[in-house]
Amino acid sequence: MADKSKFIEYIDEALEKSKETALSHLFFTYQGIPYPVTMCTSETFQALDNFEARSDDIVLASYPKCGSNWILHIVSELIFAVSKKKYDYPEFPVLECGDSEKYQRMKQFPSPRILATHLHYDKLPGSIFKNKAKILVIFRNPKDVAVSFFHFHNDVPDIPSYGSWDEFFRQFMKGQVSWGSYFDFAINWNMHLDDENVKLILYEDLKENLAAGIKQIADFFGFSLTGEQIQTISAQSTFQAMQAKSQETHGAVGPFLFRKGEIGDWKNLFSETQSREMEEKFKEYLAGTSLGARLKYESHCQP
Numbered sequence: 331m332a333d334k335s336k337f338i339e340y341i342d343e344a345l346e347k348s349k350e351t352a353l354s355h356l357f358f359t360y361q362g363i364p365y366p367v368t369m370c371t372s373e374t375f376q377a378l379d380n381f382e383a384r385s386d387d388i389v390l391a392s393y394p395k396c397g398s399n400w401i402l403h404i405v406s407e408l409i410f411a412v413s414k415k416k417y418d419y420p421e422f423p424v425l426e427c428g429d430s431e432k433y434q435r436m437k438q439f440p441s442p443r444i445l446a447t448h449l450h451y452d453k454l455p456g457s458i459f460k461n462k463a464k465i466l467v468i469f470r471n472p473k474d475v476a477v478s479f480f481h482f483h484n485d486v487p488d489i490p491s492y493g494s495w496d497e498f499f500r501q502f503m504k505g506q507v508s509w510g511s512y513f514d515f516a517i518n519w520n521m522h523l524d525d526e527n528v529k530l531i532l533y534e535d536l537k538e539n540l541a542a543g544i545k546q547i548a549d550f551f552g553f554s555l556t557g558e559q560i561q562t563i564s565a566q567s568t569f570q571a572m573q574a575k576s577q578e579t580h581g582a583v584g585p586f587l588f589r590k591g592e593i594g595d596w597k598n599l600f601s602e603t604q605s606r607e608m609e610e611k612f613k614e615y616l617a618g619t620s621l622g623a624r625l626k627y628e629s630h631c632q633p
């Protein structure tokens with residue numbers, strides 16, 4: 331992948347801040363959503379209101395732990411395949427993270443710019459819609475998301491840990507975690523998945539057929555690649571390939587971020603009661619919705 335020194339620099343700074351931050355002080359709330367103080371500030375959110383998106387920006391929207399680093403890698407490889415130029419990360423790619431001056435600096439960046447984000451649909455800057463940037467939305471089943479999220483907190487030495495999985499589960503179900511509730515994020519997006527310039531991709535589908543998923547992503551963003559190029563990117567984007575390079579691409583946090591990369595790891599942590607609670611919540615929020623059907627809960631989340 332591209333030279334990610336800025337990327338790693340930013341992650342290292344966030345980890346450094348995390349060392350001094352207790353879990354009880356990790357979150358601040360902005361417009362009703364909790365964000366980690368180690369990565370987000372209200373000044374940056376205010377500056378984001380005036381961010382000027384371009385029509386050829388590539389927006390990658392996901393709730394945390396749905397595979398955004400995977401898609402970032404795939405998209406930067408697609409750009410490389412068609413332009414022969416390595417996609418450079420002059421800023422940390424998550425739009426809402428960083429200092430409030432970053433949007434000024436981003437004005438100088440060449441197109442296409444990749445904008446990853448965990449923001450809920452209604453918190454995205456209006457210029458993304460006004461200027462018709464394409465948005466790829468990545469979803470993953472809520473049980474594996476919760477488990478991945480919990481491990482990230484409790485495995486990375488410098489990130490505040492939860493007392494137990496049960497404690498994390500309670501907070502996750504209440505939406506008292508970074509970037510708020512999975513379910514609010516999902517119902518918000520559910521209403522926009524068929525909008526012009528929006529495409530949904532599932533972590534589980536990508537896992538089951540990586541080459542087909544990469545082809546869909548390439549087609550959506552208008553990148554024309556040969557079958558051989560798709561196969562090459564596919565081989566470089568497996569979990570094993572990305573995990574092997576994770577220290578180089580993401581620094582100290584890499585091996586924790588690329589942890590297991592499987593479907594169904596929830597079976598190692600969820601109790602029967604927690605499974606029932608999750609199913610109730612899923613039904614309450616997503617039963618009968620288009621996203622609810624597309625997430626294939628019965629295949630990926632039922633014991």
Ligand SMILES: Nc1ncnc2c1ncn2[C@@H]1O[C@H](COP(=O)(O)OS(=O)(=O)O)[C@@H](OP(=O)(O)O)[C@H]1O
Nearest residue numbers: 394395396397398399400478568569588589590591
């Ligand atoms: N190539 C590939 N194949 C399969 N799975 C992959 C891949 N790359 C990342 N991952 C898994 O995605 C999980 C991390 O998600 P995110 O990148 O969205 O995390 S973050 O919110 O940006 O911190 C995290 O999931 P878990 O392993 O279950 O914790 C990663 O392992």
